[in-house]
Amino acid sequence: MGTGLLTSEAADRIVTTCRTAIGDSLRSVTYFTRDDYEQVYLRSDLERDADLSTFIGHEWRGFKTAQTAYEGSELGDYNYTIRVFDNGFLLRVTSQSEGVFVTTDGLTMNDFDAVATAINAFLEERDVN
Template identity: 60%
Template sequence: MSDQRDLVDPSLEEQLVSACRTAVGDSLRSVTYFTPDAYEQMYLRSDLEADADLAASVEHEAAGFRTQMAYEGSELGDYQYTLRVFENGFMTRVIDGDRGVFVTTDGITVLRSKEVTEAIRSTLRVTAPAE
């Protein structure tokens, strides 16, 4: 898994960050785009330091490409998104095809998490992957 600058088309990056900021507001900490092989952090709130082990987090979240298949045909219905709760914040992960985005926030409700998920998924679906 490699940190890759310019993985995301600037237009898509702007749309995704804007959608996340609109849905989450000032609670938004970071936005990271990832594929099975690479990732790019598109946004990090200015009061935070870029010292987190992002590669390890992305590698773990990228496992979602494989694990979401485990739930195919479940009586629960189609996989939607993952919400992780931590001591100092929250992470919402969305996977759509071979692309994913996760956002970290200070606080979030289930409703707000669903809203940011829908905003991310909508943006990914109307924007073709960068070649």
Template identity: 65%
Template sequence: MSNLLPEEAQQKLISTCRTAAGDSLRSLTYFNRFDYLQVYLRGDLEQEADLNSFIGNEWHDFKMTQDAYRGSELGDYQYTIRVFENGYLVRITVEDMGVFVTTDGITMQDFEALRTAVTAILDEWAVAE
């Protein structure tokens, strides 16, 4: 059990991501600026990723992207999709926390549903803190 994210919150994130991505969900990692927790890893995958490096990159990139595009005609930053040879990484963040979700191929509508659902959960927790 993690002090970073209570079991109930972990289960809510897993359920939300499984609903949006289905069997394409590969992994789910919650993070804030100080720590991270891999909440879900699909059974057919090996836990070999250097999550510490991923988190450092995703947090730094989120802050840079948010600052760089603030006030632009594009509107507010919403989320990032990274495309890789074997899948996708979706970073969804609010001010002080976020998740990155890895998936097999899913549609843009699935990515948007994932972003909408996860953002609602993160916003709810941000208000509660």
């Protein structure tokens, strides 16, 4: 599935990466840049009715704000964000030019760390190419 933002291979790879790390708890995967986005996966039992453009705007601004706010802090470098909701979680992993947010059912912290590490590797590899 080519998205225009991602090649078919890249879209398949990010979905496979997330499915491998999260399994059946994966709800959706959305790839985004500062100017555009593409939902590359949505679990079949969910409706395609989320306002993704609002999510993307918020997540992009949130990344920039968090990165700037914590820069040089004793906490170390900013890695990723987890948002907790009544019906699931949102994990955001972002580089300087692109990002991925993943929605899930319940996961452990180790699960979140594993998928964030895998998504970071995907984004870093894209920056090199």
